[in-house]
Amino acid sequence: xxxxxxxxxxxxxxxxxxxxxxxxxxxxxxxxxxxxxxxxxxxxxxxxxxxxxxxxxxxxxxxxxxxxxxxxxxxxxxxxxxxxxxxxxxxxxxxxxxxxxxxxxxxxxxxxxxxxxxxxxxxxxxxxxxxxxxxxxxxxxxxxxxxxxxxxxxxxxxxxxxxxxxxxxxxxxxxxxxxxxxxxxxxxxxxxxxxxxxxxxxxxxxxxxxxxxxxxxxxxxxxxxxxxxxxxxxxxxxxxxxxxxxxxxxxxxxxxxxxxxxxxxxxxxxxxxxxxxxxxxxxxxxxxxxxxxxxxxxxxxxxxxxxxxxxxxxxxxxxxxxxxxxxxxxxxxxxxxxxxxxxxxxxxxxxxxxxxxxxxxxxxxxxxxxxxxxxxxxxxxxxxxxxxxxxxxxxxxxxxxxx
Amino acid sequence: xxxxxxxxxxxxxxxxxxxxxxxxxxxxxxxxxxxxxxxxxxxxxxxxxxxxxxxxxxxxxxxxxxxxxxxxxxxxxxxxxxxxxxxxxxxxxxxxxxxxxxxxxxxxxxxxxxxxxxxxxxxxxxxxxxxxxxxxxxxxxxxxxxxxxxxxxxxxxxxxxxxxxxxxxxxxxxxxxxxxxxxxxxxxxxxxxxxxxxxxxxxxxxxxxxxxxxxxxxxxxxxxxxxxxxxxxxxxxxxxxxxxxxxxxxxxxxxxxxxxxxxxxxxxxxxxxxxxxxxxxxxxxxxxxxxxxxxxxxxxxxxxxxxxxxxxxxxxxxxxxxxxxxxxxxxxxxxxxxxxxxxxxxxxxxxxxxxxxxxxxxxxxxxxxxxxxxxxxxxxxxxxxxxxxxxxxxxxxxxxxxx
Numbered sequence: 047x048x049x050x051x052x053x054x055x056x057x058x059x060x061x062x063x064x065x066x067x068x069x070x071x072x073x074x075x076x077x078x079x080x081x082x083x084x085x086x087x088x089x090x091x092x093x094x095x096x097x098x099x100x101x102x103x104x105x106x107x108x109x110x111x112x113x114x115x116x117x118x119x120x121x122x123x124x125x126x127x128x129x130x131x132x133x134x135x136x137x138x139x140x141x142x143x144x145x146x147x148x149x150x151x152x153x154x155x156x157x158x159x160x161x162x163x164x165x166x167x168x169x170x171x172x173x174x175x176x177x178x179x180x181x182x183x184x185x186x187x188x189x190x191x192x193x194x195x196x197x198x199x200x201x202x203x204x205x206x207x208x209x210x211x212x213x214x215x216x217x218x219x220x221x222x223x224x225x226x227x228x229x230x231x232x233x234x235x236x237x238x239x240x241x242x243x244x245x246x247x248x249x250x251x252x253x254x255x256x257x258x259x260x261x262x263x264x265x266x267x268x269x270x271x272x273x274x275x276x277x278x279x280x281x282x283x284x285x286x287x288x289x290x291x292x293x294x295x296x297x298x299x300x301x302x303x304x305x306x307x308x309x310x311x312x313x314x315x316x317x318x319x320x321x322x323x324x325x326x327x328x329x330x331x332x333x334x335x336x337x338x339x340x341x342x343x344x345x346x347x348x349x350x351x352x353x354x355x356x357x358x359x360x361x362x363x364x365x366x367x368x369x370x371x372x373x374x375x376x377x378x379x380x381x382x383x384x385x386x387x388x389x390x391x392x393x394x395x396x397x398x399x400x401x402x403x404x405x406x407x408x409x410x411x412x413x414x415x416x417x418x419x420x421x422x423x424x425x426x427x428x429x430x431x432x433x434x435x436x437x438x439x440x441x442x443x444x445x446x447x448x449x
Numbered sequence: 450x451x452x453x454x455x456x457x458x459x460x461x462x463x464x465x466x467x468x469x470x471x472x473x474x475x476x477x478x479x480x481x482x483x484x485x486x487x488x489x490x491x492x493x494x495x496x497x498x499x500x501x502x503x504x505x506x507x508x509x510x511x512x513x514x515x516x517x518x519x520x521x522x523x524x525x526x527x528x529x530x531x532x533x534x535x536x537x538x539x540x541x542x543x544x545x546x547x548x549x550x551x552x553x554x555x556x557x558x559x560x561x562x563x564x565x566x567x568x569x570x571x572x573x574x575x576x577x578x579x580x581x582x583x584x585x586x587x588x589x590x591x592x593x594x595x596x597x598x599x600x601x602x603x604x605x606x607x608x609x610x611x612x613x614x615x616x617x618x619x620x621x622x623x624x625x626x627x628x629x630x631x632x633x634x635x636x637x638x639x640x641x642x643x644x645x646x647x648x649x650x651x652x653x654x655x656x657x658x659x660x661x662x663x664x665x666x667x668x669x670x671x672x673x674x675x676x677x678x679x680x681x682x683x684x685x686x687x688x689x690x691x692x693x694x695x696x697x698x699x700x701x702x703x704x705x706x707x708x709x710x711x712x713x714x715x716x717x718x719x720x721x722x723x724x725x726x727x728x729x730x731x732x733x734x735x736x737x738x739x740x741x742x743x744x745x746x747x748x749x750x751x752x753x754x755x756x757x758x759x760x761x762x763x764x765x766x767x768x769x770x771x772x773x774x775x776x777x778x779x780x781x782x783x784x785x786x787x788x789x790x791x792x793x794x795x796x797x798x799x800x801x802x803x804x805x806x807x808x809x810x811x812x813x814x815x816x817x818x819x820x821x822x823x824x825x826x827x828x829x830x831x832x833x834x835x836x837x838x839x840x841x842x843x844x845x846x847x848x849x850x851x852x
Contacts, residue, residue: 073810075808075810076811079502083810109454109838110835110838110839111835111837111838111839111840111841111842112454112455112842112847112849112850113842113847113848113849114850114851115850115851115852116852117852118851128850128851133851139852142852386810388808389808391849392849393808393842394838394839394842394843395810396826416810417810417812417813417826420824420825420826421824426825426826426827426828427826427827427828427831
């Protein structure tokens with residue numbers, strides 16, 4: 047769905063409220079043949095009761111068959127087709143470390159690396175140095191390197207990874223990687239991929255030169271590579287796109303970050319799931335759209351902890367009555383992608399979804415689960431970007447198309 | 450799905466194996482109201498047991514509602530959208546007679562025809578001359594016609610039909626038909642449809658002149674018409690597109706041909722279905738992707754032989770344990786299109802499909818049949834080109850999209 051198509055249909059001054067509750071990595075798999083998935087295993091009387099009044103289905107947020115990353119999957123749920131609204135690796139990394147990326151910033155993902163005396167890379171991860179060592183090296187570079195007119199940020203991620211941000215007027219993300227993505231090669235020079243990138247490429251080459259000088263006597267991290275240069279994208283914000291004043295409630299940086307990219311108001315990190323629901327209650331009269339993100343379903347999936355994931359779903363179920371007590375006009379309950387504990391990773395399996403709405407045409411399916419959703423009216427594999435326009439219609443926020 | 454989208458996601462050095470088992474013309478219809486289809490009638494305990502562990506649905510390989518030809522349908526299953534990857538009629542005809550079409554070849558489909566003394570066509574099929582007569586005339590033309598610098602091939606098909614191939618450097622398929630597609634008209638001159646076709650058009654006009662001279666005293670086949678000039682398409686091959694070393698196992702020329710067009714290794718014709726499975730077993734360690742084509746389901750469908758088609762499905766079912774014994778990571782069981790015995794022809798009805806995979810999320814449907822597949826998680830009418838990316842994900846051969 048195209049924003050330009052929806053825009054002329056937006057009604058003004060509507061008071062209806064939409065909640066998007068995302069349990070990250072919700073979709074799962076049975077551990078054993080004939081078994082149940084995490085969601086099917088969970089005791090979740092509130093979700094099951096809501097399912098009976100809702101429209102069900104399974105979504106994919108990137109083209110069917112492809113496994114989505116978290117940022118891209120959320121863009122899909124927000125109605126921003128992630129194959130059209132591309133978000134650079136550097137930006138995602140900056141969002142992931144809660145860096146407050148601004149309009150004059152260009153970000154890249156960095157790896158500390160080991161090079162031999164000729165400059166050939168012998169280890170793209172510098173022996174997976176500890177996180178504290180990465181922090182020390184980031185601080186060292188920040189202290190020693192000077193680029194006139196440019197404010198520099200080096201934010202450590204985990205182990206050998208860091209985020210580099212250059213801040214100055216007139217920068218561009220149109221730059222090639224220095225990372226050759228292989229050992230036995232020298233790091234590339236950063237080159238402009240469009241005329242707009244020329245000046246930034248010069249600055250980055252100077253940064254690389256100075257920073258390598260700083261690192262040259264370190265061991266094993268005596269160099270580094272950079273990739274995914276990108277500036278904050280300039281997209282229609284959520285209010286322009288969907289006519290909704292939106293707020294994001296999330297515990298993890300990545301999800302607050304991607305909400306910021308689409309122009310949502312982003313609340314400070316919540317401390318627990320209960321706290322997230324309390325924030326929702328507090329904010330209820332201030333906004334139209336509420337994105338509530340539950341991280342731990344995905345974390346347990348990634349850990350291969352089936353029971354842990356089941357338990358989180360049960361905890362969310364116990365919180366559901368508090369959301370319903372707010373009397374939302376539309377409540378979408380879904381995940382951003384599947385993270386089956388069996389696979390310990392994101393997967394391409396479609397994601398169970400239900401839309402409850404006062405104006406829903408209920409499917410009457412008495413269970414919220416992967417296989418129960420197959421029979422739902424949203425279909426067994428619908429495009430996640432179809433959710434927002436339908437939610438707007440169910441919230442009585444769209445005029446009809448044509449007369 | 451775009452190859453360019455998938456390409457950066459391909460993992461290297463994966464060992465997982467994918468089998469695509471195509472029963473040609475698999476989809477069917479009940480002969481009588483209230484009856485069962487061929488697939489629903491077949492006793493097929495192995496397929497039904499596999500269905501329970503698989504994801505089911507019904508596909509269309511060309512736009513929904515349209516009946517596909519065999520070549521186009523297979524392109525769809527191979528993930529090459531047949532409305533974008535156009536394959537010329539001449540090329541399909543050459544593949545259909547097992548002609549080993551090379552990069553310097555241009556092929557066209559020919560009809561022997563009858564013309565009156567003024568050159569007006571009175572019969573576009575020359576009274577449906579017997580196949581042996583067609584062979585004699587092809588040989589006669591090949592013997593007598595000389596085009597400097599061009600190697601000529603005339604391969605008889607059935608009755609009045611033949612395939613013409615011109616082989617030389619610098620030829621092009623950008624030519625208009627000589628076939629006016631109607632009686633009472635003269636054959637057209639072959640004209641270039643782009644500047645690249647000029648030289649080839651000249652050669653074809655010279656060929657037509659000389660060959661008509663050879664035929665002028667024959668009866669009833671005293672002339673001929675040509676259509677569908679085409680060169681072998683230059684597409685991303687299967688390895689480039691999907692990262693898979695693929696092999697085709699098929700008894701009939703058309704299917705080996707279309708496999709060759711996408712760059713699969715093509716084995717010599719198998720002698721029976723059992724032989725095809727033996728070839729699969731022998732090749733198991735040499736390749737990643739195995740296309741196994743069963744022709745007789747379609748042949749019996751075209752003959753209107755319902756029971757014959759049922760029996761072939763049962764024979765394939767009996768062979769299924771040998772495929773499963775190889776322990777494929779992904780096994781797709783489907784058809785290329787429907788050929789209901791009731792219709793004695795290809796049809797537009799969606800085609801039953803199941804994807805078994807170690808990482809599938811089983812639908813738990815206990816039967817592989819047209820109506821059973823409606824309730825499957827792939828949906829009741831999905832695009833065949835979606836199969837390949839999902840199969841790659843289930844075979845753990847794709848990175849996620851984004852972070």
